Amino acid sequence: MLVIALGSNLGNRYAYLVQAKRLLGKKFGRAYKCSQVYHTPPWGNQEQAGFLNSVACFSTDLSPEECLEICL
Secondary structure (H helix, E strand, O other): OEEEEEEEOOOOHHHHHHHHHHHHHHHHOOOOEEOOOEEEOOOOOOOOOOEEEEEEEEOOOOOHHHHHHHHO
């Protein structure tokens, strides 16, 4: 199982999360479970937009190293 945390605070944040799940699905197969999308305020540098965050779960036989390489 592969669990990937996703987040964006630039541009069309929601569209970026949807696109990320779609592109990851092309590499790992359709996500079998996804969390809701959550809004979180920025921390550290307060002069930036809030974040939209989500988590996607994929079933894969790839090694952690192979998964990381694909994600990067």
